[in-house]
Amino acid sequence: MFQQPTARLVRGAALAGSLALFPFTAACGGGDRADDGSAPGAAAVTAAPEAGVVAPAKVEVIAGLTGCTAEIRIEADELRQGVCRTEESDYLITTFPEERHKESWLEAASGYGGQYLVGSRWVVGGQPEALSRLRPRLGGIIRQLPGTGPAAAPTTR
Template sequence: MPQQPRAQYPGRLMRGATLAATLAIAPLTAACSGGDGDAGTERKQSKVAVSDAPANGVVAPAKVEVIARLTGCKPKIRINAAELRQGVCHTKEVDYLITTFPSDELKETWLDSASGYGGKYLVGTEWIVSAQPQMLAGFQDRLGGTIRQLRGFGPAAQPSAS
């Protein structure tokens, strides 16, 4: 039985395999790392003053605590899930909800589900504020976003016959 030739440089093969594995994994680890630039940006955004938002065209970032600070409250987190985070704000004027999402797709899914109830919501990039309709314009001045009217299901109010 003939012997198979041995590799002349077994160490070289091993180094080549290690290098190939490293090059294959490197882009994955780089994509998962946060990077210092992102953290610095988040810190700068979280220090935005309430008065800066409308003047500078700032749109609130999708973080319950930051949006709450911009609206003048300290939220009580009531939902902390992978799909959304929701905080309740209690102020002297009004109680309201701030809901944030990891993606706009999840935000739109939430809005589709809420459309059965109707109502007005202040909607931004990856966040929603639910409050009394008369408060939304003031929040919009501070946060940006757009006020969206959801239809709702069920019978419409009928004028009385009398």
């Protein structure tokens, strides 16, 4: 199929422009910021030295990088989720076909609170010690979600 030279140039310029701006889209985000400009409870984003970049990946790939074989629990259009059970800890690996699904999932999970290791189109949920141990292998950031559930009743001891 013959394309007009102008159409080809416009398409090439649009592709080049979007690729040039792509690194900046990962750095943009909303929400509250700490005094140093970072998100509250978030560690700096770094590439995983052991894995390179894990973005986006399948549950099985992320599980393999952490040294486990995931048992798939959810297989849906919006997400896939697997559980890893190791001697050190248990954790959930959730992957998403699009970034917007991940953000919706995190918004829903914020009602429960807790810490999550978050990457491009993937989230690992588990105990804080496990997330700290997995972060050098996977990269991403550790996000603290606020939680909106009832607080424990005070004791009178």
